[in-house]
Amino acid sequence: MIKKHNIAKLLDEKLNIKIMAKGVDSLFLYVDCKDVIGWDVMVKKIEGVEYDECFKINKVDFVKRKAWIKSFPQCIQSSQFMIFLNMRSCYIRVLSLGFELFGFDKVVLKLCELLEKITGKQGKNWLDCLKVSRIDCYCDFAYNGNFDFELFRTKLRKKGIFKSSDNVDGITYYFGSREIMLCRLYTKSAEIEHSGKDYLRGAWEQNGAKDEKVWRLEFEFHKIKIEEIVRFRELVNIQGDEIKKLFAYGLDSLEYVENSNDSNFARRELSPIWKSLKQEFNIQYSINKKQVKQANIEFRKKLARKRMISFYVAQDFEFSDVPENIRSILFISTYEYARELNKYRVQQL
Numbered sequence: 001m002i003k004k005h006n007i008a009k010l011l012d013e014k015l016n017i018k019i020m021a022k023g024v025d026s027l028f029l030y031v032d033c034k035d036v037i038g039w040d041v042m043v044k045k046i047e048g049v050e051y052d053e054c055f056k057i058n059k060v061d062f063v064k065r066k067a068w069i070k071s072f073p074q075c076i077q078s079s080q081f082m083i084f085l086n087m088r089s090c091y092i093r094v095l096s097l098g099f100e101l102f103g104f105d106k107v108v109l110k111l112c113e114l115l116e117k118i119t120g121k122q123g124k125n126w127l128d129c130l131k132v133s134r135i136d137c138y139c140d141f142a143y144n145g146n147f148d149f150e151l152f153r154t155k156l157r158k159k160g161i162f163k164s165s166d167n168v169d170g171i172t173y174y175f176g177s178r179e180i181m182l183c184r185l186y187t188k189s190a191e192i193e194h195s196g197k198d199y200l201r202g203a204w205e206q207n208g209a210k211d212e213k214v215w216r217l218e219f220e221f222h223k224i225k226i227e228e229i230v231r232f233r234e235l236v237n238i239q240g241d242e243i244k245k246l247f248a249y250g251l252d253s254l255e256y257v258e259n260s261n262d263s264n265f266a267r268r269e270l271s272p273i274w275k276s277l278k279q280e281f282n283i284q285y286s287i288n289k290k291q292v293k294q295a296n297i298e299f300r301k302k303l304a305r306k307r308m309i310s311f312y313v314a315q316d317f318e319f320s321d322v323p324e325n326i327r328s329i330l331f332i333s334t335y336e337y338a339r340e341l342n343k344y345r346v347q348q349l
Contacts, residue, residue: 017276020140020207020214024104024243027094028134029235031115038119040087046074057118080107081114091133100200104243108235127236132226135238137247138218139277140188140200142209147185149173153255153265156183175254181225183254188216196302217277219250251278305330309337313344 042057049055049064056062060078067075072084072091080098084091098107112126149161156176172186189212192200204214226233229249230242257268270278308330312322319327319337326332 017273018142018207018209018212019276020142020204020209022139022247023137024099025096025136025138025218026134027099027107027132027136029092029094029111029130030133031090031092031129032131033089033129039085039089042118043074043085043087046076046085058120060114060117078114079110081111092130104240125236128234130235131233132223132235132238133233134220134222135226135243135246136218136220137243137250138216139247140214140216141277142204142207142212142214143273144213147173147256148259151257151259151271153257153268154183155253156181178220178222179224180222181250181253182220183250184216184218184220186216186218187213189214191216219247221246221250248278301330305332308332309340313337313340316341316344 045055045057046064051064051066054061054063057076062076062078065075065077065082067073067084069075069084069091072086074085076083076085080095080101082093082095084093092111094107094111098110102110108127111130115126116122116124152159152173152175154175158177159173159175162172162174170187170190172184174185175183188200189204192198200214204210204212221229223233226246230238230245251274256271256274257265258271260268262268308326309332319332319334319341322332322337
């Protein structure tokens with residue numbers, strides 16, 4: 001299985017590329033288990049619960065969430081597992097934080113234990129019942145340079161650029177389609193500003209990337225492509241070697257080439273960056289719960305500060321008009337407030 005390391009691998013001295021982590025980001029599973037009874041009982045119980053309300057199933061704590069899969073109309077969450085249910089079965093999404101906290105092997109073990117508890121089926125081999133519907137593999141690497149969209153060579157038909165903000169770091173390059181396989185390349189260090197995953201910064205700093213730009217290359221594989229590459233979808237057969245195969249397939253489907261004078265694009269040499277990413281090694285994040293808790297607190301403070309600034313700016317208040325205790329508790333600076341107030345006044349013209 002994938003091994004953990006605490007030290008980033010310096011791939012290219014000249015380009016100063018460092019791998020931060022490489023592994024599984026998200027996992028979607030279908031429970032193929034007709035002999036398990038009680039799904040309908042669970043669904044009826046969940047129907048009587050309000051959204052975001054906490055409740056228990058067989059002494060396991062859950063929160064009801066809004067479902068977004070039509071064929072599985074009920075959704076509940078326990079820790080890093082989201083379970084979508086209908087009267088006959090369920091569909092499971094394992095969130096990325098689960099892999100960041102525990103790693104792939106332990107996440108699988110925890111999921112099987114959870115299913116045992118909520119169904120009461122002790123000793124059942126749940127791995128044989130779990131079929132992978134989608135798996136996202138990723139590689140985070142520190143690289144202070146940028147990418148030229150025109151230098152990507154790909155076998156995938158669709159491609160484009162998505163800009164999520166006015167900041168250049170808000171750009172995402174995407175290739176392929178969600179029906180079969182999708183590739184994404186974006187600056188993870190910019191994305192965590194909006195997702196609240198500031199705990200990753202600590203892991204990056206430990207690996208020697210304190211102030212560097214961190215990119216994420218992500219491959220999203222769906223069931224047709226998973227079966228094509230690794231020949232099966234049962235979770236029991238998806239281990240370290242299979243994840244390597246998926247990532248290697250993704251890197252072969254999308255290549256970044258040298259900016260050379262060769263008019264034959266297919267003949268151009270791979271960029272040193274892509275050669276580095278093709279090296280076989282695996283590093284997983286090893287985040288602790290304390291880091292996540294602190295990052296969540298800081299992220300909520302950040303959101304509260306942003307909302308409070310927007311509230312007073314919308315009333316055209318000067319900085320001195322904002323109550324002093326609000327400014328102090330939320331650490332609202334004169335510069336930050338003046339910047340947002342100027343933006344608002346320009347928009348009103």
